[in-house]
Amino acid sequence: MTELAELISDRHILVCVGPGGVGKTTTAAALALRAADEGRRTIVCTIDPARRLAQSLGIDALDNSPKRLEARGAKPRAGKGELWGMMLDMKTTFDEMILDMTSRDRAERIFSNPFYQHISSTLSGTQEYMAMEKLWELHEEGRWELIVLDTPPTRSALDFLDAPKKVTDFLEGRFLRMLLWPYLMAGKTYLKAVNFGAKTFLKVATRITGSELLADVANFFLAFEGMYDEFKERSKRVHDLLAARRTGFVVVSSPQEASLREARYFVQRLDSEKMPLGGVVLNRTHAVPTVTGLEDPRALAARARSAGDGEILGPALELYASWREISLREDDAVKAALGDMKQVPVWRVPDLADEVHDVASLRRVAEELLGALPSRAGVARPVPAEPKESEN
Amino acid sequence: MMIDLMSGSLVTSRLAIVSGKGGVGKTTVAAALALAAAGDGKRVLLVEVEQREGLAPLFGKPHLGYEEKPLAPNITGLSVVPDEALVEYLYLFYGIRYVGRVLKGSKAVEFATNIAPGLRDILLIGKLKEAERRRVQGRYAFDLIVLDAPPTGRLPRFLEAPRSVVELVHSGPIRQQAQGVLDMVFDPKRCQTILVTLPEDMPVRETAEAVETLGKMGVAVGPIVVNSVYPDLFPAPALKTFAKDPQALLAADAARAGVQLESPALSELSRIVGAHARRTLNQHRSMRELEHDTGLATLTLPFLFAPRAPKALVGLLAQALKDQGAVG
Numbered sequence: 001m002t003e004l005a006e007l008i009s010d011r012h013i014l015v016c017v018g019p020g021g022v023g024k025t026t027t028a029a030a031l032a033l034r035a036a037d038e039g040r041r042t043i044v045c046t047i048d049p050a051r052r053l054a055q056s057l058g059i060d061a062l063d064n065s066p067k068r069l070e071a072r073g074a075k076p077r078a079g080k081g082e083l084w085g086m087m088l089d090m091k092t093t094f095d096e097m098i099l100d101m102t103s104r105d106r107a108e109r110i111f112s113n114p115f116y117q118h119i120s121s122t123l124s125g126t127q128e129y130m131a132m133e134k135l136w137e138l139h140e141e142g143r144w145e146l147i148v149l150d151t152p153p154t155r156s157a158l159d160f161l162d163a164p165k166k167v168t169d170f171l172e173g174r175f176l177r178m179l180l181w182p183y184l185m186a187g188k189t190y191l192k193a194v195n196f197g198a199k200t201f202l203k204v205a206t207r208i209t210g211s212e213l214l215a216d217v218a219n220f221f222l223a224f225e226g227m228y229d230e231f232k233e234r235s236k237r238v239h240d241l242l243a244a245r246r247t248g249f250v251v252v253s254s255p256q257e258a259s260l261r262e263a264r265y266f267v268q269r270l271d272s273e274k275m276p277l278g279g280v281v282l283n284r285t286h287a288v289p290t291v292t293g294l295e296d297p298r299a300l301a302a303r304a305r306s307a308g309d310g311e312i313l314g315p316a317l318e319l320y321a322s323w324r325e326i327s328l329r330e331d332d333a334v335k336a337a338l339g340d341m342k343q344v345p346v347w348r349v350p351d352l353a354d355e356v357h358d359v360a361s362l363r364r365v366a367e368e369l370l371g372a373l374p375s376r377a378g379v380a381r382p383v384p385a386e387p388k389e390s391e392n
Numbered sequence: 393m394m395i396d397l398m399s400g401s402l403v404t405s406r407l408a409i410v411s412g413k414g415g416v417g418k419t420t421v422a423a424a425l426a427l428a429a430a431g432d433g434k435r436v437l438l439v440e441v442e443q444r445e446g447l448a449p450l451f452g453k454p455h456l457g458y459e460e461k462p463l464a465p466n467i468t469g470l471s472v473v474p475d476e477a478l479v480e481y482l483y484l485f486y487g488i489r490y491v492g493r494v495l496k497g498s499k500a501v502e503f504a505t506n507i508a509p510g511l512r513d514i515l516l517i518g519k520l521k522e523a524e525r526r527r528v529q530g531r532y533a534f535d536l537i538v539l540d541a542p543p544t545g546r547l548p549r550f551l552e553a554p555r556s557v558v559e560l561v562h563s564g565p566i567r568q569q570a571q572g573v574l575d576m577v578f579d580p581k582r583c584q585t586i587l588v589t590l591p592e593d594m595p596v597r598e599t600a601e602a603v604e605t606l607g608k609m610g611v612a613v614g615p616i617v618v619n620s621v622y623p624d625l626f627p628a629p630a631l632k633t634f635a636k637d638p639q640a641l642l643a644a645d646a647a648r649a650g651v652q653l654e655s656p657a658l659s660e661l662s663r664i665v666g667a668h669a670r671r672t673l674n675q676h677r678s679m680r681e682l683e684h685d686t687g688l689a690t691l692t693l694p695f696l697f698a699p700r701a702p703k704a705l706v707g708l709l710a711q712a713l714k715d716q717g718a719v720g
Contacts, residue, residue: 021415153414293657307649315625316665322697323664
């Protein structure tokens with residue numbers, strides 16, 4: 001069973017995946033910070049961090065290139081560790097990729113196509129694809145011991161891994177090219193040879209959109225002519241990198257059923273793709289242990305209240321009872337979603353009711369994670385005291 | 393003539409676009425809002441996009457399709473799917489029936505909606521506009537249309553989609569259609585966004601930013617729904633002490649009430665009470681910030697400690713919305 005500590009200290013790439021709203025970015029940042037604290041040269045590539053977290057890390061002004069994070073307290077504890085950050089800019093990454101693939105002239109031609117401008121920021125899957133492209137680039141730079149990649153919130157777990165294929169298939173546009181053939185053959189009377197479906201499509205499309213857009217689209221695909229093989233090549237090498245032994249996927253989830261269901265799909269998918277699963281991080285869990293003297297908190301609460309006092313104790317005991325029930329339900333949900341899977345480590349971050357928006361609280365999350373035992377133990381750890389910041 | 397059936401309520405437009413950051417309970421709130429209005433005798437259309445398949449289960453029904461189906465008394469459910477919307481569009485506006493069928497069978501629509509970015513969204517919103525304008529026997533078919541919309545991050549693009557079509561396409565009927573949709577989206581009497589958030593720092597900030605963005609765009613923003621609000625369990629003056637260390641106060645209270653608690657029990661209680669106190673304080677601050685930053689009315693929905701069956705949950709939240717005058 002993998003230990004999270006091992007992921008942090010030995011892997012080269014950690015990819016945080018999961019549905020939206022479960023604390024993916026926070027987890028990615030906390031893991032990166034810990035790795036840097038342990039002395040590794042680390043970069044965290046985030047997608048869309050909450051502004052305050054970004055500010056506190058000093059990455060709010062970040063663009064598409066790595067920047068060293070030296071905000072308050074972000075300086076790693078261990079001397080040689082470094083923490084760098086960057087924020088993925090989908091369009092810039094797309095532009096850079098095209099520049100890398102083709103001549104300046106042709107790239108400019110693509111950039112100036114109005115259709116490209118729309119595609120590069122709206123085509124579904126582009127963000128995921130660009131995140132992977134960026135990952136490859138960072139890997140190629142050769143200067144990072146650890147790259148932690150945050151990923152866009154995918155509606156479905158499958159979206160992330162399928163994105164490159166989806167986008168490249170689109171760019172290859174076999175079907176579209178067939179449909180747009182007459183436009184590609186500009187001015188010639190090839191319509192006769194075009195099959196019925198395509199003719200119909202063209203007629204309708206022209207009628208709906210007017211002919212300019214179609215011309216833009218046709219030119220777009222013309223400009224991409226011959227680049228498909230390279231697209232495929234690139235997807236393949238990223239795929240190989242993701243499947244490499246020194247990569248680890250960290251599936252982030254909340255302990256709620258819907259989110260766990262996504263986590264389960266993801267774990268299964270990684271397995272069938274032979275991608276290396278690191279483990280599952282459960283954020284904001286309510287792990288509450290059974291404590292001697294609190295076996296029947298509600299009865300105790302009733303007693304406290306009937307005594308006429310217990311204004312604080314009564315609600316406190318009822319609150320404990322509720323948390324305990326939530327805790328049990330969460331355990332059941334985790335067991336139902338992941339219980340039948342072998343070798344899936346689960347790490348929990350208890351709900352500290354603190355807002356994680358500064359370096360100190362990120363460190364606290366890392367402490368919870370790396371101290372916590374794999375799921376079954378289910379032992380709640382006490383809330384650690386406010387860590388003292390050693391001012392730089 | 394436009395009859396304002398929603399007067400006196402916080403939701404004032406016929407179309408209510410319910411959005412919010414991922415994970416805040418958008419879908420449940422959309423369902424609750426629909427149920428609250430339906431309970432008031434209004435005819436409600438509850439719509440989802442992107443085949444999320446989240447609404448029907450909340451009413452104990454199988455998945456929704458493109459055909460409008462009853463979900464509950466006075467509530468009709470609809471899942472808008474782009475290719476179905478395109479086929480319907482072609483039929484309605486061009487009388488093209490056969491082409492629609494050919495298109496549907498092929499992958500053409502998928503590609504068409506991809507090549508004209510925004511076409512997909514415009515088809516979705518276009519369908520909403522059709523429902524919003526639909527009349528039956530001289531009056532509007534629906535008193536309220538609730539959309540379980542894409543998350544806040546994608547909302548501006550979703551709402552602006554028709555604009556990009558207007559820019560991209562210089563002629564043709566789709567331009568007119570796009571303009572018609574824009575007219576609806578930017579008319580506060582016809583369309584309002586209802587943002588759902590949590591009483592926490594980051595969601596509140598993002599909501600305030602979304603309100604600003606939507607405001608700049610010219611889209612009306614209705615009341616904000618704050619979901620999962622924890623109850624105030626402890627007296628306000630004690631909260632700050634509790635947030636730090638409630639153990640001494642708990643011990644004293646236990647002694648007064650004559651309840652014996654060993655120290656492991658006391659420290660576990662302290663941990664939980666402390667967390668709750670911190671959360672309560674955060675909540676208070678977030679609510680203040682939300683009201684200050686947006687100046688909008690808020691509707692609050694309780695955090696529920698005990699699980700509820702989906703239908704019961706939606707019923708409970710609908711009642712809470714009604715009690716606060718969301719609809720009426």
